[in-house]
Amino acid sequence: MANDMENVDFEEEYILNSRGLKLFTCRWIPKEKEAKALIFICHGYAMECSITMNSTAIRLASAGYAVYGIDYEGHGKSAGLEGFVNSLDDVAEDCSKHFTSICEKKENKKKMRYLLGESMGGALALVLHRKKPEYWDGAVLVAPMCKIADDLKPPRLVISVLTKLCYVIPTWKIIPTKDIIDLAFKRPEIREQVRANPYCYKGRPRLKTGYECLRFSMDLEKRLNEVSLPFLLLHGEEDRVTDKSVSKLLYEEAASTDKTFNLYPEMWHGLLYGETLDNIDIVFSDIIKWLGDRTTLGNSRFEREQKNEEDDDHHLKAKHDS
Numbered sequence: 001m002a003n004d005m006e007n008v009d010f011e012e013e014y015i016l017n018s019r020g021l022k023l024f025t026c027r028w029i030p031k032e033k034e035a036k037a038l039i040f041i042c043h044g045y046a047m048e049c050s051i052t053m054n055s056t057a058i059r060l061a062s063a064g065y066a067v068y069g070i071d072y073e074g075h076g077k078s079a080g081l082e083g084f085v086n087s088l089d090d091v092a093e094d095c096s097k098h099f100t101s102i103c104e105k106k107e108n109k110k111k112m113r114y115l116l117g118e119s120m121g122g123a124l125a126l127v128l129h130r131k132k133p134e135y136w137d138g139a140v141l142v143a144p145m146c147k148i149a150d151d152l153k154p155p156r157l158v159i160s161v162l163t164k165l166c167y168v169i170p171t172w173k174i175i176p177t178k179d180i181i182d183l184a185f186k187r188p189e190i191r192e193q194v195r196a197n198p199y200c201y202k203g204r205p206r207l208k209t210g211y212e213c214l215r216f217s218m219d220l221e222k223r224l225n226e227v228s229l230p231f232l233l234l235h236g237e238e239d240r241v242t243d244k245s246v247s248k249l250l251y252e253e254a255a256s257t258d259k260t261f262n263l264y265p266e267m268w269h270g271l272l273y274g275e276t277l278d279n280i281d282i283v284f285s286d287i288i289k290w291l292g293d294r295t296t297l298g299n300s301r302f303e304r305e306q307k308n309e310e311d312d313d314h315h316l317k318a319k320h321d322s
Helices: 054-062 088-103 120-131 156-165 180-184 188-196 207-222 244-253 277-297 300-321
Strands: 008-016 022-030 037-042 066-070 112-118 138-142 231-236 259-264
Touching: 008 054, 022 054, 022 088, 037 054, 037 088, 037 120, 037 277, 054 066, 054 277, 066 088, 088 112, 088 120, 088 207, 112 120, 112 277, 120 138, 120 207, 138 277, 156 207, 180 188, 231 244, 231 277, 244 259, 259 277
Parallel strands: 037 066, 037 112, 112 138, 138 231, 231 259
Antiparallel strands: 008 022, 022 066
């Protein structure tokens, strides 16, 4: 990975969101060559981009892609109460504004745009697609949070009580849940790295954050048929954090005509960096091939947008001439 970093430029900057919070953003750009396409990372709950997603971004940038990340409010190096998300709709809006601002730069206009979301970030990627259904050229969805695994959720009565309380004491850390780090990452050394990372949140989920994750996943589960973009969906057979059966349902119900579902035997939730190196190589081989195949085919969205612009110009000219 250190050798790969020699071929990649890493840059970071802070931006201000509409609520006045400073958000950390970063990018990994291939050195001395034009990026094939753009990839936008949506990290998981309690995680962040520049450390936990660094190995993922370096692999993708080394394969020729420009990779962009953002830490959500209350996550990583961004401002906000640690581990607290008041509204995932606000987070989706932050991501949408930042990512589209990059896509709309002159040098990026003709480049294809992909979303890559892990766990809660997979759910966010689907919401970004729903906000702008024709905008994104594809998504890589890694164990997306379209449903939280049943053994991670408190009993229904407890959820009902906590839902009422989240409007009274939204920031309190009183959701009873198992240690997600132990459940998500197969390799013990990766669990230790996550625990040692000061930018990863390790406390119990805060009430409103837990409610937002539950609300988001339940809403997505009901609207799987609205997903229409090309996607590669990846899930570990032994995932105990997000529900693989709902990923299967997403694959079956999505309106997308270009969709692929890979279920990996014996793999856990953290497919991108929590598995054995051999397994991680398998996962990235699949991701990079999928991205490469679609990028090689060319940008039908750009051609469509260009045609629409030409049609508009033609209509304006005809109107003016008449």
